[in-house]
Amino acid sequence: MSDKNQSVARTLLDQQGTTFAAEAGIRLRDAPGPLYQLLVLAHLLSARIRSDTAVAAARALFDAGMRDPRRMAEADWQRRVDALGEGGYRRYDERTATQLGEAAELVNREYGGDLRRMRKAGDPKQLLREINGIGPAGVNIFLREAQGLWPEFAPYFDRKALEGAERVGLPKSARSLAGLVAEEDLPRLAAALVRVALHADAAREVRAAA
Structure with a gap:
């Protein structure tokens, strides 16, 4: 696990880490x-x-x-x-x-x-x-957010979250991504990755700040 990946993950949580449920x-x-x-x-x-x-x-x-x-x-x-x-x-x-x-x-x-x-x-x-x-999309969204409550599904990073990981230069592996944050932050990281997958400007801001 590189220092760069850790920095990107921290920046993701800081900038885009509000879960959709919290929003x-x-x-x-x-x-x-x-x-x-x-x-x-x-x-x-x-x-x-x-x-x-x-x-x-x-x-x-x-x-x-x-x-x-x-x-x-x-x-x-x-x-x-x-x-x-x-x-x-x-x-x-x-x-x-x-x-x-x-x-x-x-x-x-x-x-x-x-x-x-x-x-x-x-x-x-x-x-x-x-x-x-x-x-299928609804199941992914539900379990991305619920993985902090139902740990048998963690780490849960679906295709959209993994697209976000690729955009900001993180590994496209659920296990590798899970190693970058505390267990309780997995839903926040998943939400942040989805946001950078959906919004190219958000991905650019994360890369620049990290």
């Missing part, structure tokens, strides 16, 4: 409410839409009271559409509003509203795919 106002911990909110955020981020728009839409849903699967399922379709629109999530708002309602009903029915039960029931990588609106 959306989620106080992430291994509890039903925050895990469900992370699921909603992963759903929104997995669409072909700007990440800041997805984060704003998640905040709007939560501010409108839809912070747990029971309240999401009880909210009518139009209320979900309106909240998504308030966050600027208009391109996919009608379909997403339907999917969010169906997903909430499944989480309530299968897991009693608690995704920790999903973790105990089987492989979350597979079971997450059974939730409406959660495809």
